[in-house]
Amino acid sequence: MSDQNKISTELLGLAEAFLQGKLNAAGSHRLEEIILSEVQYRQKFVEYVNMNSALSMMARQQSPDELFHESYYKRQNTWLKKERVTKLIAAATSVALVCCIGFVAFLIGNLPTPQIGYVAALSDGIEWSSPVLEQGDVVREGDVLKIESGYITIRTTLGAVVDVRGPSTLVMNEQQQFDLSHGLLKAVVPEAAKGFTVSTQDVQVVDLGTEFIVDRELGMGTKVSVRQGHVEANLIDINGTVLKTLDLYDGWSKWLDNGIEKEQDLAFHDEEFNSFDRFRGSVTRLQGCARASSVDLTELTPGAHVTKDHVLIIPERQQVSLTEPITVQTLEGLLQLKAGDLVSSYLVHFDPGKFNTKPPIGSVSFDYPVTAIIGSADEMLILDSVVGYEHATYPQFPARALELDVDGDKIHVSADRKTVKFNLDMLPPDNFDQFRILLVQQNQ
Known part of the structure; x- marks a missing residue:
């Protein structure tokens, strides 16, 4: 296939993509490049898209070639008529070019920006x-x-x-x-x-x-x-x-x-x-119904901060250096933290209240691997004073914990351990949930 045929085939493909509304910004720039390169490509494009503009109106009249031949046979090819027809052809070509360029400019102007x-x-x-x-x-x-x-x-x-x-x-x-x-x-x-x-x-x-x-x-x-x-x-x-x-x-x-x-x-x-650290800490992305807190929360008991149609991801204390060893039960077994370990905590808080239209499904991603998920009420209570807000009030009852039965709360940590996905049970009576995500830099 010659280069000219390849370009013609590419042009028709781009024109078809335009007609189907599938032409992206790169395609539109390539279409403009081809159209401006040679008259024949401009003509091909104009014919293919059949524009309902000045060009289509001209197309319904006699073509420049017909005008030329009519002039030739009827006027014996006088130089005066030939000059007029030549000007008409030039004008038609100019109009076609202007329409074509204008149309492509309009097309590019209405495509999504990068x-x-x-x-x-x-x-x-x-x-x-x-x-x-x-x-x-x-x-x-x-x-x-x-x-x-x-x-x-x-x-x-x-x-x-x-x-x-x-x-x-x-x-x-x-x-x-x-x-x-x-x-x-x-x-x-x-x-x-x-x-x-x-x-x-x-x-x-x-x-x-x-x-x-x-x-x-x-x-x-x-x-x-x-x-x-x-x-x-x-x-x-x-x-x-x-x-x-x-x-x-x-x-x-x-x-x-x-x-x-x-x-x-x-x-x-x-x-x-x-203030920005308290907004998201080292969170890199929230998805689904997960949201960050826009204010410092000091009351985290039921009814104090209702999370209608969302689940709050709250950065608690960050880079806390432990003064003594702590052993806590996580969703994956016992975790032994040593004195000097640096612990950052994120509280996941769900208090749906009475009226909700969206399921509490979402995920939170971090810069660093997640060390552990703490979901039991007793273990949460141990950590409240270690990594929780200094002046915050936390729940003291067992229903605060995750319910990890077959029909209950579901928590999953990604293979690279940087994303925690959750699907919480929103059915009463035990639909108030909290759990902690710990990121630990261990003291060597």
């Missing part, structure tokens, strides 16, 4: 100003995120993890470029996503391998804080021109304001970072 990531986690009770997103939803270039309260986590395809706390407005221009109109954003950026940039009206913050926060209040400038690593902060004027370039490292904070075109050092405080 995917840049997905929603990895949501808090309970999140309030939206933009269209509502669910966990697992794809986010694309140009999407605008507006939340009035609560938390959301976006994970980009290059692995950058972006947490946003409401009220915030965020424009996701492209995978490596987010614009924060106002609000609070934390980013953790791996080596693969180095160069990830967050811009506000005051500053461009370019990641150079780090964990940082950008906090902007309307009319109050922008605060940039680095917990670890290194960022480049560029103070910009109202036209986007860089006025000053600053390097920020571990434990540094800066305030920048383009209204007065100044920057100032600030004392570093961990509070904002800690």
Whole structure:
């Protein structure tokens, strides 16, 4: 098959994909490339899709060739008529080209923009100003995120993890470029996503391998804080021109304001970072009905925090260094923890109340392997004072535990031990459930 025939076959395949609504962004760009390369391909495409536009109207009239032959035989091929017909052919070709290019431009403009990531986690009770997103939803270039309260986590395809706390407005221009109109954003950026940039009206913050926060209040400038690593902060004027370039490292904070075109050092405080830690800890993804908590919970007894249509995943104390050995019964047998082991705990809390429309099925994934699941009331009680919230009130009754009979609660740990899947029994009377997920770094 000649190259020309191969291209013609490819063109028809792309045109067919378009007609079936299956043409993706890459296909549309290839279609445009072929159409613009030669007149014959433009003609083939126009004929195939049979556009209901100026071109189709022309097609119902005499063709340029018919006009030419009619002129030739009736007017004895005078140069005047030939010139007119030539102009008509040129005009028809031009119209065809314009229609074709315009149609392809319209097609490309209406295709989904490239995917840049997905929603990895949501808090309970999140309030939206933009269209509502669910966990697992794809986010694309140009999407605008507006939340009035609560938390959301976006994970980009290059692995950058972006947490946003409401009220915030965020424009996701492209995978490596987010614009924060106002609000609070934390980013953790791996080596693969180095160069990830967050811009506000005051500053461009370019990641150079780090964990940082950008906090902007309307009319109050922008605060940039680095917990670890290194960022480049560029103070910009109202036209986007860089006025000053600053390097920020571990434990540094800066305030920048383009209204007065100044920057100032600030004392570093961990509070904002800690608020995000309490939101999800080392959780990388929530699925199904799993949700993170948007507030610090100190009352975890029945009825105190009802979880209608969701199950809460609550980061408790993190990296607790044990002062003495502890032996606890887990779902997989006895676990012996030594003094000096670092323990991080996540409480799974289900208190459905009276009215629910969704089954309590979901999963939670972590950065690190899960060491154990604690599901008995007695073992939970032992750990309440060790890894639980310092001032929290926990249930003291046996029904707090998992019921792992045939028709009861079901818990499964993935083969790589980084994901815990659950399917909880929501039928009364024993439908209040709590269990703990422990991640342990053992003292060698």
